[in-house]
Amino acid sequence: MSDQLYQDRIVALAKAKTGAGKLAAPTKSARRDNPLCGDRVTIDVRLDGQGRIEEIAHQVRGCLLCQASASALSSVAVGRDAAGIAAVRHDAERAIGREAGEAAEPFAAFAPVAAHKSRQECVLLPFEALKDALS
Amino acid sequence: MSFDVAAVRGQFPILSEIIDGRPIHYLDNGASAQTPDAVLDAVRTYETTGRANVLRGVHRLAERATDAYENARADVARFLGVQPMEIVFTGGCTAAINLVAYSYGSLLKPGDRILLSELEHHSNIVPWQLLRARAGLEIDMIPVTTDGRIDLEKLPGLLTPRTRLISLAHVSNVTGAMIDVGAVVAAAKSVGAKVMLDGAQRAPHGPVDLPSLGIDFYVFAGHKAYGPNGIGVLWAKPDLLDAMPPFMGGGSMIGRVTFAETTWAPPPRRFEAGTPPIGPAIGLGAACKWMQALDWTGAHAHEMTMVQHLMDGLQKIDGARIFGPAGLQNRYPVVSFTLDGVHPHDVAQTLDSFGVAVRAGHHCAQPLMDRFDLDGTTRVSMAPYNDGSDIDALLTGVRRAAKTLR
Ligand SMILES: Cc1ncc(COP(=O)(O)O)c(C=O)c1O
Numbered sequence: 001m002s003d004q005l006y007q008d009r010i011v012a013l014a015k016a017k018t019g020a021g022k023l024a025a026p027t028k029s030a031r032r033d034n035p036l037c038g039d040r041v042t043i044d045v046r047l048d049g050q051g052r053i054e055e056i057a058h059q060v061r062g063c064l065l066c067q068a069s070a071s072a073l074s075s076v077a078v079g080r081d082a083a084g085i086a087a088v089r090h091d092a093e094r095a096i097g098r099e100a101g102e103a104a105e106p107f108a109a110f111a112p113v114a115a116h117k118s119r120q121e122c123v124l125l126p127f128e129a130l131k132d133a134l135s
Numbered sequence: 136m137s138f139d140v141a142a143v144r145g146q147f148p149i150l151s152e153i154i155d156g157r158p159i160h161y162l163d164n165g166a167s168a169q170t171p172d173a174v175l176d177a178v179r180t181y182e183t184t185g186r187a188n189v190l191r192g193v194h195r196l197a198e199r200a201t202d203a204y205e206n207a208r209a210d211v212a213r214f215l216g217v218q219p220m221e222i223v224f225t226g227g228c229t230a231a232i233n234l235v236a237y238s239y240g241s242l243l244k245p246g247d248r249i250l251l252s253e254l255e256h257h258s259n260i261v262p263w264q265l266l267r268a269r270a271g272l273e274i275d276m277i278p279v280t281t282d283g284r285i286d287l288e289k290l291p292g293l294l295t296p297r298t299r300l301i302s303l304a305h306v307s308n309v310t311g312a313m314i315d316v317g318a319v320v321a322a323a324k325s326v327g328a329k330v331m332l333d334g335a336q337r338a339p340h341g342p343v344d345l346p347s348l349g350i351d352f353y354v355f356a357g358h359k360a361y362g363p364n365g366i367g368v369l370w371a372k373p374d375l376l377d378a379m380p381p382f383m384g385g386g387s388m389i390g391r392v393t394f395a396e397t398t399w400a401p402p403p404r405r406f407e408a409g410t411p412p413i414g415p416a417i418g419l420g421a422a423c424k425w426m427q428a429l430d431w432t433g434a435h436a437h438e439m440t441m442v443q444h445l446m447d448g449l450q451k452i453d454g455a456r457i458f459g460p461a462g463l464q465n466r467y468p469v470v471s472f473t474l475d476g477v478h479p480h481d482v483a484q485t486l487d488s489f490g491v492a493v494r495a496g497h498h499c500a501q502p503l504m505d506r507f508d509l510d511g512t513t514r515v516s517m518a519p520y521n522d523g524s525d526i527d528a529l530l531t532g533v534r535r536a537a538k539t540l541r
Contacts, residue, residue, distance in 0.1 A: 005484055006540060037480055038497045038504070038511055061510050063478040064540055119484065 005116055006064065009109035014067040019074025023057045030132035034125055039066045041129040051081045051134070058126060065113060065122040072106040073126050082134040089127045096120045138433030144520045146171040146425075157490035160525040165308050165469050165516030166494050167358045168339055170422070174362055177421035178414050189413055190387055190404075204413050207420025208403070214423035215353065215370055216344040223376070223403040224416045227367035228335045228356035229258040232302075234369055234406060235331060235352055236262035238379040243299050245271030250293055250301040250328070252277040252285040253506055256308055257499040259333045263302070277303075279503060283310030283459040283471075290322050298328045302352075305337040309498045309514065310459030311442075311469030313337070320349040329375070335359055339518065340438070340467050341431035351375060357415060361518075362422035366415035369406070376402035383408040434519040438468040441517050441526055445470055448530040452537055458512050471498075471512035474533065476541035479511040482533060485540065486513075489532040491525070 023029075026044035033040045039062030046055040056077045058070040069092065076088055088107075095103035097114030110123055144150050147169045152159055161169060185199035192198070205219070212219040225231040240263075249263050253276055263274055275293050280286045285303060301323050306313045316332065323330045331352035337343060338355035345353055352375070357366035371379070381388055381399055385408035390398030399405045442463060449455040454475030460466050474482055483495035496511040497504045504511060515529060 005488070006481070011540060038501075039480075063480040065481075116484070119480075122480070 005112045005119070007109070007112055010068045010112070011064065013069075013071045013106065013109055014064045016071050016075075017067070018071040019056050019058050019077075020060070020071070021057045022059060023055055026057075028133045030129050032125055032129035032132060034062075034121055037063070037122070039063060039122060039125055041066060041070060041126050043070075043126065043129040043133050045077075045130070045133050047134075052084075053077045053080055053134075056130075058129075060126070062125065063119075063122050065110075065119055066125050069110070069123045070126040072109070073130060075106060077130070082131070085127070085130055085134060089124075092123055092127060096123055138430060138437040138519070140437060140520065140522045143429070143434075144522070146173065147520055148172065148175070150520060154490065160489070160491040160521075160528045162515045162517060162521060162525055162529060163492045163494050164339065164518040164521075165336055165359065165514060167364075168361050168518050169520070170361050170363070170418075171425055173425045174418045174421045178363060178418040181414050181417045186414075188410055200413060203417050203420075204411070207416045207418075210420035210423045210427075211368055214338075214342050214427055215368075216342070216346055217370055218373075220401075220403060221370055221373055221376065223369040223371070223406045224411050224419075225354075225367040225369050225406075226365060226412065228333065228354050228359075229262075229367070231354035231367045231369035232258055232331075232333065233262045234382045235302075235354070235371070236266045238382045238406070239300070239329075239352075239371075239375065240266040240270060240272070241380055242378065243270060243272060246273065246297055247299045248273045248275055248295055248297045250275045250277065250298050252303050253279045254283065254285060254307050254309060254312075254500060254503045255302075255304055256333065256335065257501070259302055259304065260502070273297075276502075279506060282312075282461065283307065283503075284312040285314055287315055287318050287322075290319070291325075294322060294326045294328070296326055298323075298326050300329045300331060302331040303333065305332040305334045305343075305353075306340075306467045306469070307459070308336045308469065308516075309471050309500050309503055309512065311336075311466045311471075311516075312460050313465045313467060315465070316348050316350065336467060336469060336516075339426075340435065341429070342427055345370060357419040357422065360419070360422055361425060362419035363412075363415035365412045366419045368419070371402075373402070376406075379406075381405050381408065385409040387411075429519065437519060438517055438521075439463045441521060441523065442466070442468050442470060444523060444526050445515060445529070448526065449533070452530070452533055454537060454541075455533065458507070458509070468517035470515045472515075473509065473512055474537055474541075477536050479513045481540050482513045482536045485536040486529060486532040489528050489535070491529045491532050493529070 023044035029044040091107040093099040095110040187196035329351040334355040388408040479495035
């Protein structure tokens, strides 16, 4: 049954709002829109000399899945560079069934999205924005 | 006499489908309505007893096909209170608007102006922007009131001697508000502008008497009016159709073709190049006939009872806000709402788990969403076959979303 999509863990991630907000002096920021649903994510990062994230903040105008994903991503982003973030993205892709394998935490929480193809982009949008910010 | 919803529901096979053990509460009629047996039967009859191309063959099947196609045109014309030869079959509502923007648009001059409104569907914005880019026209925009109606008080100030066309939604696909056509037509006359109405959300709610409206162009989509996909309608005053050049070239739309010169067939053929969507046109004819036979006084009262039931229910949910007219006057059963702290997509997804189908998002009306700084709305759009149980299921789902997602 599809009402299992909004399981407590996803709702909890969204409510945690980890990293929600703006940075005062970001090194970089990027915004991504999903033209189909209108979701919009803006991500600010402060980077060290090696391109590693020292601080991250996000603003989401979008659905709960997008908020939860931005929150999960922010919780693991500090200390990672572009390659490190790309690695984390595999966990999200695995969780939603786009790649084979076990998804690591916190992205395992997104497993229910595997059955909802039309909502998978919502989970990936923050990754797209962060990729832009890091490139 | 009360309206017999059960009798109407019984004519729509899909409404008895069970998905994941639940009945369907289909409240996304504004996106696409469902289709009755009468339409399915008409298409099947064509496909099984009269399938052939139209207008070209002399054999009997071709004659049957041509008769059925032209009878469909007549049924659509009757539904709109006009003559069959004023009806152009198009690929859809969007296709019909593009036809007008291209063909009628080619008669306009740089500096001429088109007047739209802030609540238009993208399909009544973008074709005009393409024309603007092509032909150097200007676009003006009538703002919307806080209750989601086109603000006609602003209309006089936006008219200029160069305003050639006012193109507006007859009924908003977001707020359900119906425009005061008389006021628009009177204002248009004062500067000699033509009026086009986008009837996509009005046609599914019963016959329209176009001559009494005094407008120049009307368009609607088959699939929202209980007909098939891939078919739409353009109606225009005969003198306008006569003056308009073809939109697409091909077979059936010509008088005579030589490589030096080609002459055009008279309307409506001029605008129906190539083999038309014959089965869908026949299905739409049947849909118009079906609508014509329905008791719309009863159906409208039934629809408004559901709107009231929905608005009363939403009012009791903390943080639910209706976006659109609060009353039942001059509106159709399309109701948008927002739920504080819950994104419309999450509302719609939760509703899906209760078997309730609605649309959430910007509804192809981004300028309207921007104006009210909305991420989108959840839209409930009803048809005569909906009933109180659909609204109850929806309200249960909204309460669930309010309780669990914020
Ligand atoms: C008001 C309005 N106009 C135009 C359209 C476009 O119709 P179609 O996509 O069927 O061409 C729609 C459909 O969503 C609509 O609601």
